[in-house]
Amino acid sequence: MGKEDGFRTQKRVSTASSAAAGVLPTTMASGGVRRPPPRGRQIQKTFNNVKMTILCGFVTILVLRGTIGINFGTSDADVVNQNIIEETNRLLAEIRSDSDPTDSNEPPDSDLDLNMTYTLGPKITNWDQKRKLWLTQNPDFPSFINGKAKVLLLTGSPPKPCDNPIGDHYLLKSVKNKIDYCRIHGIEIVYNMAHLDKELAGYWAKLPMIRRLMLSHPEIEWIWWMDSDALFTDMVFEIPLSRYDYHNLVIHGYPDLLFDQKSWIALNTGSFLFRNCQWSLDLLDAWAPMGPKGPIREEAGKILTANLKGRPAFEADDQSALIYLLLSQKETWMEKVFVENQYYLHGFWEGLVDKYEEMMEKYHPGLGDERWPFITHFVGCKPCGSYADYAVERCLKSMERAFNFADNQVLKLYGFGHRGLLSPKIKRIRNETTFPLKFVDRFDIRRTTPLKIEARS
Amino acid sequence: MGKEDGFRTQKRVSTASSAAAGVLPTTMASGGVRRPPPRGRQIQKTFNNVKMTILCGFVTILVLRGTIGINFGTSDADVVNQNIIEETNRLLAEIRSDSDPTDSNEPPDSDLDLNMTYTLGPKITNWDQKRKLWLTQNPDFPSFINGKAKVLLLTGSPPKPCDNPIGDHYLLKSVKNKIDYCRIHGIEIVYNMAHLDKELAGYWAKLPMIRRLMLSHPEIEWIWWMDSDALFTDMVFEIPLSRYDYHNLVIHGYPDLLFDQKSWIALNTGSFLFRNCQWSLDLLDAWAPMGPKGPIREEAGKILTANLKGRPAFEADDQSALIYLLLSQKETWMEKVFVENQYYLHGFWEGLVDKYEEMMEKYHPGLGDERWPFITHFVGCKPCGSYADYAVERCLKSMERAFNFADNQVLKLYGFGHRGLLSPKIKRIRNETTFPLKFVDRFDIRRTTPLKIEARS
Numbered sequence: 001m002g003k004e005d006g007f008r009t010q011k012r013v014s015t016a017s018s019a020a021a022g023v024l025p026t027t028m029a030s031g032g033v034r035r036p037p038p039r040g041r042q043i044q045k046t047f048n049n050v051k052m053t054i055l056c057g058f059v060t061i062l063v064l065r066g067t068i069g070i071n072f073g074t075s076d077a078d079v080v081n082q083n084i085i086e087e088t089n090r091l092l093a094e095i096r097s098d099s100d101p102t103d104s105n106e107p108p109d110s111d112l113d114l115n116m117t118y119t120l121g122p123k124i125t126n127w128d129q130k131r132k133l134w135l136t137q138n139p140d141f142p143s144f145i146n147g148k149a150k151v152l153l154l155t156g157s158p159p160k161p162c163d164n165p166i167g168d169h170y171l172l173k174s175v176k177n178k179i180d181y182c183r184i185h186g187i188e189i190v191y192n193m194a195h196l197d198k199e200l201a202g203y204w205a206k207l208p209m210i211r212r213l214m215l216s217h218p219e220i221e222w223i224w225w226m227d228s229d230a231l232f233t234d235m236v237f238e239i240p241l242s243r244y245d246y247h248n249l250v251i252h253g254y255p256d257l258l259f260d261q262k263s264w265i266a267l268n269t270g271s272f273l274f275r276n277c278q279w280s281l282d283l284l285d286a287w288a289p290m291g292p293k294g295p296i297r298e299e300a301g302k303i304l305t306a307n308l309k310g311r312p313a314f315e316a317d318d319q320s321a322l323i324y325l326l327l328s329q330k331e332t333w334m335e336k337v338f339v340e341n342q343y344y345l346h347g348f349w350e351g352l353v354d355k356y357e358e359m360m361e362k363y364h365p366g367l368g369d370e371r372w373p374f375i376t377h378f379v380g381c382k383p384c385g386s387y388a389d390y391a392v393e394r395c396l397k398s399m400e401r402a403f404n405f406a407d408n409q410v411l412k413l414y415g416f417g418h419r420g421l422l423s424p425k426i427k428r429i430r431n432e433t434t435f436p437l438k439f440v441d442r443f444d445i446r447r448t449t450p451l452k453i454e455a456r457s
Numbered sequence: 458m459g460k461e462d463g464f465r466t467q468k469r470v471s472t473a474s475s476a477a478a479g480v481l482p483t484t485m486a487s488g489g490v491r492r493p494p495p496r497g498r499q500i501q502k503t504f505n506n507v508k509m510t511i512l513c514g515f516v517t518i519l520v521l522r523g524t525i526g527i528n529f530g531t532s533d534a535d536v537v538n539q540n541i542i543e544e545t546n547r548l549l550a551e552i553r554s555d556s557d558p559t560d561s562n563e564p565p566d567s568d569l570d571l572n573m574t575y576t577l578g579p580k581i582t583n584w585d586q587k588r589k590l591w592l593t594q595n596p597d598f599p600s601f602i603n604g605k606a607k608v609l610l611l612t613g614s615p616p617k618p619c620d621n622p623i624g625d626h627y628l629l630k631s632v633k634n635k636i637d638y639c640r641i642h643g644i645e646i647v648y649n650m651a652h653l654d655k656e657l658a659g660y661w662a663k664l665p666m667i668r669r670l671m672l673s674h675p676e677i678e679w680i681w682w683m684d685s686d687a688l689f690t691d692m693v694f695e696i697p698l699s700r701y702d703y704h705n706l707v708i709h710g711y712p713d714l715l716f717d718q719k720s721w722i723a724l725n726t727g728s729f730l731f732r733n734c735q736w737s738l739d740l741l742d743a744w745a746p747m748g749p750k751g752p753i754r755e756e757a758g759k760i761l762t763a764n765l766k767g768r769p770a771f772e773a774d775d776q777s778a779l780i781y782l783l784l785s786q787k788e789t790w791m792e793k794v795f796v797e798n799q800y801y802l803h804g805f806w807e808g809l810v811d812k813y814e815e816m817m818e819k820y821h822p823g824l825g826d827e828r829w830p831f832i833t834h835f836v837g838c839k840p841c842g843s844y845a846d847y848a849v850e851r852c853l854k855s856m857e858r859a860f861n862f863a864d865n866q867v868l869k870l871y872g873f874g875h876r877g878l879l880s881p882k883i884k885r886i887r888n889e890t891t892f893p894l895k896f897v898d899r900f901d902i903r904r905t906t907p908l909k910i911e912a913r914s
Binding site: 121122123124125130131134141157159160161162165166168169171172173175176179180183188189190191193194195196212213215216217218407411413414415416424425426432433434436437439440444446 | 578579580581582587588591598614616617618619622623625626628629630632633636637640645646647648650651652653669670672673674675864868870871872873881882883889890891893894896897901903
């Protein structure tokens with residue numbers, strides 16, 4: 001595969017994209033001008049892609065031949081397999097080479113005035129009234145059904161394949177886990193794989209999407225963001241929404257860590273709920289300005305590190321920014337923020353994953369707390385990326401255990417369970433019967449009364 | 458990583474699994490005895506795993522160093538990255554080495570009497586009455602809501618990571634595509650990643666799962682099976698269920714191909730619907746016997762090849778078996794089978810994917826047929842496996858196009874669209890507004906009246 005092939009491939013992809021897209025947008029919605037990357041860097045990039053393609057192809061040949069120097073004859077099947085792997089590697093390289101909103105090679109938009117506050121969109125000021133009117137006019141789209149508020153779960157992942165090949169597999173298992181929980185509890189899911197705003201990519205991408213969903217789904221009462229690395233581990237537990245009748249943001253955290261220690265991990269934005277209302281739109285608007293990538297996010301990161309306890313030095317992340325916002329504008333916001341820790345709306349995985357067997361022995365689903373965690377959140381594992389904070393093996397095996405721990409609760413209705421928390425294989429947990437409906441009455445979670453949270457001291 | 462490491466790893470995984478699982482089942486539900494694999498083959502298998510691990514590690518080193526012989530010094534980041542990739546490869550090899558129900562190295566169960574008909578479970582004979590009674594007793598779980606039958610979409614994929622790294626990424630996109638359609642149309646999803654019956658693995662795995670779901674979800678009126686390589690490409694179109702008031706199986710196909718030509722592709726089991734009733738349970742029971750892997754499936758394959766036009770020689774697949782069953786027991790079954798081709802309940806991808814731009818220019822969603830296909834089905838692409846029937850590049854790019862073609866219809870409500878059918882990136886298709894609800898009224902698909910199918914000559 002020579003250099004020319006690489007160029008032809010690049011050209012073919014670009015042509016196809018251009019042909020498909022028509023003309024690329026030349027202006028951004030805000031009125032800024034889009035600049036193409038410098039030519040010299042384009043050529044360098046193409047050369048790098050070609051080099052990587054050649055290397056991947058060479059390496060593939062080595063692997064398929066077993067050991068270097070032995071057996072250079074190939075069977076037809078070997079040739080086919082080799083071709084497939086080469087093709088895939090080449091396509092992967094092409095896909096990854098497509099410039100990314102988070103690509104740090106792109107120059108930050110220096111037209112963006114550091115003094116100008118970034119906004120998620122035009123200011124909306126009367127959302128509560130508008131929404132209420134719309135609901136009245138559209139009785140077929142109520143926001144409460146049988147006394148239960150309509151909830152939409154928002155989650156997602158980047159549009160491109162993961163850097164780590166196992167990452168997409170765990171994203172798949174994670175979304176299956178969410179599909180199961182939401183089917184049982186009548187919650188809608190939106191799985192976002194698009195960057196609505198290239199300024200707010202990465203962990204900030206949830207903000208424009210939450211706003212967009214609120215405004216596009218007036219029938220939804222609560223938007224629930226959940227990270228892709230968070231898994232449901234209590235399939236029975238339901239969020240006690242009536243607990244939050246007077247609140248608009250529900251987030252897991254600890255008040256003393258927040259107000260006394262000003263810790264950067266006082267709250268966790270891996271799983272939180274926003275009521276669909278004006279207050280939430282306002283909070284999102286106040287939250288977003290630290291997000292735009294480049295100098296703004298860098299500078300904001302320094303402010304956050306300086307002000308929040310334990311925070312390492314890195315660009316502004318959404319969690320630190322929210323904590324800082326709520327601390328510095330406490331009187332404005334905190335009245336409507338419920339800092340929840342009676343159950344694991346977010347449960348940090350390290351202290352939980354080794355106890356699943358003990359939990360299965362002593363307790364039962366529906367508790368949602370440390371006895372049977374509602375959500376196990378694999379903070380720092382980053383299966384989709386290349387650089388995790390924890391050992392890969394520990395992370396992947398723990399995620400497998402959490403997934404199977406949850407899956408057992410789903411499979412129970414069907415009479416099956418995993419052979420072990422590390423095993424993808426299942427076994428029957430009861431015999432087949434000619435009276436299947438008695439098990440439906442006993443084991444269908446939808447027919448179980450949710451447990452109430454007991455007041456804790 | 459020496460041989461000893463590989464052995465230790467194998468041992469550690471096995472110990473962990475055993476500890477987690479307790480005692481492995483020693484009997485199968487049917488009363489047969491489980492035999493462990495021969496010791497010699499176990500050692501050989503372990504040795505092969507170790508060899509592959511060493512090779513993967515070596516190859517990884519080569520790739521990371523760029524070219525052989527240059528720059529053997531490494532930075533800390535290189536070392537960390539290298540470790541992560543090595544770990545992942547090792548874990549992947551471990552996961553894949555775990556014996557698979559479809560593992561052809563396992564001897565077929567010779568206890569299974571070739572004359573004894575395989576069954577999916579104990580015979581259920583009065584499901585219609587039982588189900589009707591249950592529905593009467595459980596008015597909170599109706600099978601029709603506002604005149605609309607409750608539908609459950611069943612799909613899935615094998616429990617292990619794909620052989621081809623890109624495969625899991627496309628499975629993820631495929632399930633997102635299904636989540637979108639089902640959210641818009643109020644359909645429940647079950648994503649199956651378990652083999653309920655190790656005899657019926659592979660494409661046969663859907664049969665026991667369909668049966669299990671019927672019996673466990675009496676409130677569901679229709680179970681809709683859809684392959685993981687089939688994508689929704691018309692987000693507006695709805696299956697006209699009232700068309701099938703007198704039928705129990707709806708499947709895409711062509712009567713002349715079926716009855717006149719007895720073609721093995723006369724029907725397509727990539728997307729079909731079963732009514733939740735006794736008739737369906739009976740059909741599943743009649744369908745299953747060709748499925749058990751090993752000699753039964755092999756022999757059945759020969760019968761199917763001999764009797765169905767154009768069928769290549771391979772083991773019995775579910776589609777050929779169903780066609781054969783319906784042909785040979787026509788009077789028993791066909792009265793309740795609706796062979797549908799007025800819209801693309803299954804749309805073979807090759808003739809469709811190049812026309813999406815033309816469709817966008819001339820037509821609109823909601824038609825479901827060749828003008829705007831309901832479902833585009835990537836038969837033969839097999840992104841999860843190693844051996845596809847079509848060129849990898851053609852397949853992956855076509856799937857990307859189909860995905861984005863569908864995603865555009867979902868994003869329209871939010872004011873976005875893909876830059877091109879090959880691009881994961883999106884752009885605004887209308888300006889932001891302070892009156893978002895007018896777009897909700899115009900663009901929310903749920904508020905669009907489904908088009909009726911016009912009678913065709």
